[in-house]
Amino acid sequence: xxxxxxxxxxxxxxxxxxxxxxxxxxxxxxxxxxxxxxxxxxxxxxxxxxxxxxxxxxxxxxxxxxxxxxxxxxxxxxxxxxxxxxxxxxxxxxxxxxxxxxxxxxxxxxxxxxxxxxxxxxxxxxxxxxxxxxxxxxxxxxxxxxxxxxxxxxxxxxxxxxxxxxxxxxxxxxxxxxxxxxxxxxxxxxxxxxxxxxxxxxxxxxxxxxxxxx
Amino acid sequence: xxxxxxxxxxxxxxxxxxxxxxxxxxxxxxxxxxxxxxxxxxxxxxxxxxxxxxxxxxxxxxxxxxxxxxxxxxxxxxxxxxxxxxxxxxxxxxxxxxxxxxxxxxxxxxxxxxxxxxxxxxxxxxxxxxxxxxxxxxxxxxxxxxxxxxxxxxxxxxxxxxxxxxxxxxxxxxxxxxxxxxxxxxxxxxxxxxxxxxxxxxxxxxxxxxxxxxxxxxxxxxxx
Numbered sequence: 001x002x003x004x005x006x007x008x009x010x011x012x013x014x015x016x017x018x019x020x021x022x023x024x025x026x027x028x029x030x031x032x033x034x035x036x037x038x039x040x041x042x043x044x045x046x047x048x049x050x051x052x053x054x055x056x057x058x059x060x061x062x063x064x065x066x067x068x069x070x071x072x073x074x075x076x077x078x079x080x081x082x083x084x085x086x087x088x089x090x091x092x093x094x095x096x097x098x099x100x101x102x103x104x105x106x107x108x109x110x111x112x113x114x115x116x117x118x119x120x121x122x123x124x125x126x127x128x129x130x131x132x133x134x135x136x137x138x139x140x141x142x143x144x145x146x147x148x149x150x151x152x153x154x155x156x157x158x159x160x161x162x163x164x165x166x167x168x169x170x171x172x173x174x175x176x177x178x179x180x181x182x183x184x185x186x187x188x189x190x191x192x193x194x195x196x197x198x199x200x201x202x203x204x205x206x207x208x209x210x211x212x213x214x
Numbered sequence: 215x216x217x218x219x220x221x222x223x224x225x226x227x228x229x230x231x232x233x234x235x236x237x238x239x240x241x242x243x244x245x246x247x248x249x250x251x252x253x254x255x256x257x258x259x260x261x262x263x264x265x266x267x268x269x270x271x272x273x274x275x276x277x278x279x280x281x282x283x284x285x286x287x288x289x290x291x292x293x294x295x296x297x298x299x300x301x302x303x304x305x306x307x308x309x310x311x312x313x314x315x316x317x318x319x320x321x322x323x324x325x326x327x328x329x330x331x332x333x334x335x336x337x338x339x340x341x342x343x344x345x346x347x348x349x350x351x352x353x354x355x356x357x358x359x360x361x362x363x364x365x366x367x368x369x370x371x372x373x374x375x376x377x378x379x380x381x382x383x384x385x386x387x388x389x390x391x392x393x394x395x396x397x398x399x400x401x402x403x404x405x406x407x408x409x410x411x412x413x414x415x416x417x418x419x420x421x422x423x424x425x426x427x428x429x430x431x432x433x434x435x436x437x438x
Contacts, residue, residue: 098222101290124294127414144250158291174291179248180302 101125101160107134109153117149121157140175148177218428221382222322225293225417226286227300227409231312235267235278248302274299297413304406312402314395317409319420322379323386323428331384334431338376354378368404369395374423388427390420
């Protein structure tokens with residue numbers, strides 16, 4: 001089964017230096033360009049080749065111990081093809097900080113005043129807790145999110161410790177408003193179809209009739 | 215979690231299908247208001263090409279090839295925005311043929327002592343039979359898989375990996391891969407429904423698995 005594990009875990013996984021390399025699959029995308037993607041070993045970097053792959057270049061691209069025949073074996077498995085050069089897929093940058101969550105909430109704005117807004121917040125660290133009401137200063141909202149503050153808007157509130165690469169630790173409180181696209185046309189059409197179905201199911205008419213209730 | 219601290223944790227979403235990497239650019243995300251314009255302006259772009267796209271924002275790393283999409287964050291405060299970002303992208307690209315999805319969580323826990331670190335490895339992978347043929351064997355990696363088939367043909371699989379942590383010492387790395395796949399034409403809708411409706415539940419489930427293992431370690435330490 002093709003794996004859906006992210007290669008982001010590459011910083012955890014390491015190749016043994018003398019482990020035999022797994023077989024590689026290559027996809028010829030276009031003459032002069034190809035991508036090597038070993039889906040079975042998630043820690044393998046992707047390589048976009050835009051030039052000739054010589055044995056020496058392939059070895060240096062992977063930074064592994066030289067294994068006789070490995071690059072040639074690989075080349076023999078793909079179509080006869082000579083790209084122009086090989087370069088390593090960009091490494092995933094190390095995070096600039098670590099964040100340890102103390103508490104996380106999801107909030108829904110209920111009203112907005114001049115300098116503050118009121119929201120109902122739900123504890124995401126323990127979903128069994130009942131929702132609560134809280135008041136926030138607009139000053140706490142990042143400027144790019146100010147246009148998203150309106151009744152009904154959803155936001156996330158995280159409190160925790162941020163530790164930088166220099167090991168400076170600080171306690172932080174972060175608000176971020178949710179961004180989702182507007183409904184797509186097919187969503188709207190689906191709603192209309194459902195409404196039409198329900199309408200015919202319940203025998204609803206366009207004009208109201210006199211009530212015959214009790 | 216008592217004497218254990220989760221020093222590093224992250225989440226990622228992986229989607230397999232047929233994709234057009236050149237669409238996935240910070241400017242495109244900002245134009246559709248899925249991220250802030252400021253985040254797009256500050257993006258670190260690794261590569262944008264017809265076959266591959268990779269870039270990093272403050273809080274998320276995106277990688278896309280013609281068959282694979284991956285969005286990752288190591289900031290647990292951004293787990294839900296990560297979900298929202300992927301939902302937003304594939305709501306806009308609703309006709310993208312997707313077949314498989316991984317909703318993944320990885321955690322690095324610091325363990326109180328080296329002795330308990332070794333004992334945890336012995337608990338998960340007893341060394342008796344290995345000591346008969348190897349000198350000082352140690353557990354480098356253990357993966358346990360659970361397969362189940364859910365309703366309406368959505369196949370699922372849970373893969374749990376445990377390893378000594380390379381980031382925290384002494385520490386344990388626990389990774390949970392919640393894998394979903396569907397081969398019908400409705401697969402993209404089904405997968406996005408799982409992502410939208412079950413994200414919190416799956417994240418909590420992944421943490422529950424980790425705590426279960428750590429609780430066993432703590433019990434083991436008490437009785438030794």
